[in-house]
Amino acid sequence: MTQLLVQDLTQQFAGLTALQRVNLTVETGGYGAGRVVGLIGPNGAGKTTLINCISGLSRPSAGRILLDGQPLQNLPPHRINALGIARTYQNIRLFRDMTVLGNVLVGQHRAGRASLLEALFYLPRHRREKHAFWQNGLALLERFGLAGVAGARADSLPYGDQRRLEMARALATGPQLLLLDEPTAGMNAVETASAGEQILRAKAAGLAVLLVEHDMVLVGQVCDEVYVLNFGQVIAHGSPDEVKADPRVVEAYLGKADLASTATAGGT
16 A cells, blocks of 8 residues: 655745645555545635645655654655656647657666666667666557657657646656556547546556546546645635535635625526
């Protein structure tokens, strides 16, 4: 079982409190059962800041982040990735001048065991690893419908394909926990549905997933539970249906005036 615990996490930037005593749990079930936890909230609520703290891009001001009991809050990103956490980004961050396959191969580098000497002289272990990485990379591209463009430059892909490539690269690292920061941003309905299928496939493979998302239809389809952030604080937690019906969540998205108008209109 994989368990991520965020305990009393606070993040301040030059006097601005982006996160305030946030508590959150993401864990898989027993017997290889994965789980998808949603993280929603209006723009500026602190969602990406929380993902950055978990993945090591930002060091929190206070609080703890534990992966299976291992503290993460003072570790650099590459150490956190080595412990089994991978992520995508709200703004796509591919190696744009590398090929599509090359991006996925980079994601597997930490799994290599061959030494520099073995690589320089192309010795058997290096050859075996290289072949295995290529096979795994091509299989991931096939899964995401990108095998036909494996040799193309990453920056030549349409936007939706670049989003899919970023998710494939994250999975190539072999994570236990996958952090997805608005993976369907800018996608059309068909592309969003396809991304949802990949998230459910990751869950079926036993992964824990923390999903930052604005598409509430997708959240309802893939998430087992949802946390809601507003002004850096968790204001609600429960099933997708429970949080959508919570007045605090409605107010956070619509505002008090619009909430009052909606209530008045509903009563006429």
